[in-house]
Amino acid sequence: MRIAIVTESFLPQVNGVTNTVRHTLDHLLDLGHQAMVIAPGPGPTTYRSAPVVRVRSVGLPGYRSFSVGLPDSAVERSLREFRPDLVHLASPFALGVTGLRAAERLGLPTVAIYQTDIAGFARHYGIRADAAISKWVGRIHRRVDRTLVPSTSAHEQLAALGVSNLHMWRRGVSLDLFSPARRSQELHDSWTQGSPGSLVIGYVGRLAPEKQVSRLLEISSVPGTRLVVVGDGPARSWLAKHLPDATFTGMLRGEELAQAFASLDVFVHTGESETFCQTIQEAQASGVPVVAPAVGGPLDLVTPGRTGLLFKPGEAGGLRRCVETLAFDEDLRAAVAREGITSVAQRSWATVVDELIDVHYAAALHRVAGAAA
Structure with a gap:
């Protein structure tokens, strides 16, 4: 399988989104799948065997070291050249929207991972636009083929925004490391x-x-x-x-x-x-x-x-x-x-990413194939 991951954050940034993408990539590559990453800001252009396409970005006001992706034609061009089976949108909000639009134009199935409370994040940097941000987040997730949420509260939050086709997908933990x-x-x-x-x-x-x-x-x-x-x-x-x-x-x-x-x-x-x-x-x-x-x-x-x-x-x-x-x-x-x-004894990343591939990627691929038929 060929998976393109469009993420709002990746190395050298270290945060929850980056770490989840990194663990997902590791297991995909270990299983022999091919992957590509599209990410904002400067940073490495490869991760193991996966190319990392860097797109235009701007520093977040009040947190300049955090890069926010901007619309960039390189997103669709990279997807067209890589020819993925599915586009994985990691915490889509800015760059993720560009990835979603490109996937729609190319007829590619999409799985979105809801991971960041954007309104709460923005509030702590003096941006008080909860209603507008929530409306935008709801619109994004209503357009994807499947949205994965990490918790009960996240499920309730998106359901209240009119998002359907929500499924629980929790995070793994590196049990070989943390002990x-x-x-x-x-x-x-x-x-x-x-x-x-x-x-x-x-x-x-x-x-x-x-x-x-x-x-x-x-x-x-x-x-x-x-x-x-x-x-x-x-x-x-x-x-x-x-x-x-x-x-x-x-x-x-x-x-x-x-x-x-x-x-x-x-x-x-x-x-x-x-x-x-x-x-x-x-x-x-x-x-x-x-x-x-x-x-x-x-x-x-x-x-x-x-x-x-x-x-x-x-x-x-x-x-x-x-x-x-x-x-x-x-x-x-x-x-x-x-x-x-x-x-946490049963929550290894391998188990969690196997679920992502076998259940959630498979369902999105089947849904799009069924619609096409």
Whole structure:
């Protein structure tokens, strides 16, 4: 099979969309399929054996390092030359629309992955156009052959916009990478120097306004704990100024990231606009109890009291109380960690991408072939 992936983000950008595309590509190529990527901004022009076509882009206001794809004739030209069996639209909004129009003109089936709450993302950069953005997102997904959503809340969100043919497709987790076995007591101790015996509370992810990382201030003074922040982004300098006692590791990848995850005692996620929340799965696979907001994607990933704790975003002090509950109860931490590992044990990327190919790609191909007949 020949698959063209039109994505709103790809390497060197590191985020949920990029990571999902990368894992999808890896498994497609491992199975012997052929793939091509069309992506915005500068970056590598190949990924393993797959060509990466770079198109015109502009930096996002307030986050210039994030490239937004612009309409470009190279999209249709590349699709015409590659002759894919199907076009995979990764979190379509800007470049994805160009890819969708080109696929329609070429008579190609489309599968769209809904992954980003665009309205929520834009709001944190001062763009308040929820109604217009939602209308645009709904229009995109009503035109594709099949839309895949990562969570119950995402399904409800798109259904309310009149989108039909919605199907659940959750994210995988690299079970060969994220594991309790990666825990390093030496690394843990380096984070707690000056306060031996302290617990390490950690955040992992982009340091950006849409992640609401300013909430970390709420937990920076929990007695007997030290705060570690893993990641980078436009909010890092603000956080460093307001969290002088926290440890900032910068962006980590691969085994370094897995070791950092497993060496935490509690993982905290702060943002409310997650359609899924991949870092929750990675923490659970690492044997680390999770605290997350009771909204969006985390509602499907965290069973309160069993696989983590949820706080109400609008409740003053809710995040801190959840962190304190885990910090002061060693037995609860251990029980939640065990259940978290069990909850993700069957979610390998290979299993998830096999489902994408065998169920969702196959259905879109069959639908278009049936319409043509």
